[in-house]
Amino acid sequence: MLEPLGITEFAETVYRSLLAEPGSTTPELTRRLDRSERAVRRAVAELEHLGLASRLPGRPVRLAAARPDTAIDLLVARRRSELDAMQRNARALAREMADERQQPDELFEILVGQQAVADRFTQLVTHCQRELMVFDRPPYAADVPQAEQEVSGRLREHLTVRGLYAPESLEYPGALAAAKRAVANGEQSRMHPRVPMKLAIADRSTALLPLVMEDMVASALVIRPCALLDALVALFELLWDQGTPLIPEPGTAVPPDAGLLALLAAGAKDETIARELGISSRTVTRRVGELLDELGARTRFQAGVFAQRENWLR
Template structure:
C-alpha cells in the first residue's frame, strides 16, 4: 500500500508490526519477522526518516508507529509538493524553449538505416565529455553489443559511464565477459529484467533511442534538451535504482553466492548463468533450488528480488 509513497516492502511490514504491537525494540522486531537485526534496523531508520516511526523515552530504545491517517497524509503532502515542483520546472523549461525560439526540428532528429544509427552512437560516445548513461539490450545496429573499445577508451579519459543491461544482452557469446571488462575499466554496471528499449544519453544533453520499438536498429531518434529528454533521464535513474549490480559486493548476512543472486534478479537464463560461473546447468539448478528454499521464494526472479530487498546485493 505504501510503495507509491516511497516505502519499501519490508519497511511497510515493520510499520504494520509496530501498529499491531507498539513498544517493540528493533531486535524484538527482527525475531518476530524472522529477519536479521541489521535488516530490521535498516527498515526502522527508513521509517523514522519518513516520520512513520518514533522512539519512546527510556532504554532500551522502544519504537512506536505513527497513526496511519496522519502519517500517510504527511507523506502524500510531501509527494504532492515534489510533483508540484516538477510541474513548475517543466513550465519554466517550456517558457525557456519558447523564449529561445527553438523549433521542433532543432530538438529532434530522425536517423534512418542501421549504419547511420551505429555511426551516430559512436559519435555520441566519442563526443561525450562527462557522463554516459546506457540502456543495453538487443538487437544491435552492429554485429554485437555496443562498442566496448569506444566506451573503455572514454573511461580511461575519466568519463563516468553507467550501463543498465537487459538479461537478453548478456546471452550473446562473450557479452557478459565484455561487460565485466567494462566494469574493470570503471563502468558502473547493473542489470534489470525489464529494460524497455535501447537508449544512450550523453552529458544529459543529447539522447539516442529507437524510433520504432518493434525494430530497434533500422531507425532512431536523436533528442536534444527538452522535456522529453528530461523524462528519459528520469526513466534511466528510476530503473537504475531498481537494478542489481553486475558484480555485487556481498552483504555480511548474505550467502556466499552473490553472483548467482545478481543474475537471478536480472532474469538471466540458466545456460548463461552456468557459462558465467563455469559450472554445469545441473549445478545451477541445484544452487537455485537451495536459494529458493533459503529465501522462501516461489520463483527465481522473486529470489533475486528478495535478496536485493534484504540488502544481500550491495549497490
C-alpha cells in the same frame, strides 16, 4: 598525397623534385619541371612557409627539401591543432545556440540505416564530456567489441558511464565477461529484468533511441533538450534504482552465490547462467532450489529481490 594538409598539387611536385635533386636552384627547377619561373617561385614560397623547404647558405640560392617524415609530422600536428580549435569554436557556438529558443523541428533528428545509427552512437560516445547513461539490450547496430572499446576508451578519460543491462544482453556468449571488463574499467553496471528499449543519453543533453521498437537498429531518433529528454532521464534513473549491481560493490559481504543471485535478479535463463558461471544446467537448478529455500522465496526473481534487500548484491 599532401593535398589534405593544404599543399597545392604543383607545390608537392616541386617538393618531390627537391627530394630527388637536393640543392636545386629556382632556374633549375623551372627547366626541369617545364613551368614558368613565377609559378616555381610561388610554389617554393609555399613550401618554405610550411617548413617543407629551406635555403642553403651561399650563392646562387639553392634549395633543400625537409625530411618527409619530420616535416609531415609537424604539418599533421599543426592541422590537428587547427581542427581542435575549430571543434572548440563549434561547441561554443552550439552553447550559444542552446541559449536561444529552439524550434520544434530542431529538437529531433531521424536516422535511417543501421550504419547511420552505429555512427551516431560512436559520435555520441566520443563527444560526451561528463556522463553517459545506457540501456543495453540487443540487437546492436554497432559491432559489439568495437562499441565496448569506444566506451572503455572514454572511461579512461574519467567519463562517468552507467550501463543498465537487459537479461537478453547476457545471452550472447562472452557478454557477461565483457560487462565485467567494463566494470573493471570503471563502468557502473546494473541489471534489470525489464529494460524497455535501447537508449543512450550523453550529458543529459542528447538521447539516442530506436524509432521503431520492432526493428531497433534500422532507424533511430535523436532527441535534444526538451520535456521528452527529461522524461527519458527520469526513466533511466527510476530503473537504475531498481536494478541489481552486476558485480557487488567493493567491501560488501556477499554469499558464494552472489553471481548466481545477480543473474536471477536480472531474469537470466538457465542456459545463460550455466554458461556464464561455467557450471552445468543441473547444478544451476540445484543451487537455485537451495537459494529459494534459504531466502524463503517462491520465484527466482523474488530470490534476487530478497538478496538485494539483504544487501547481498550491493
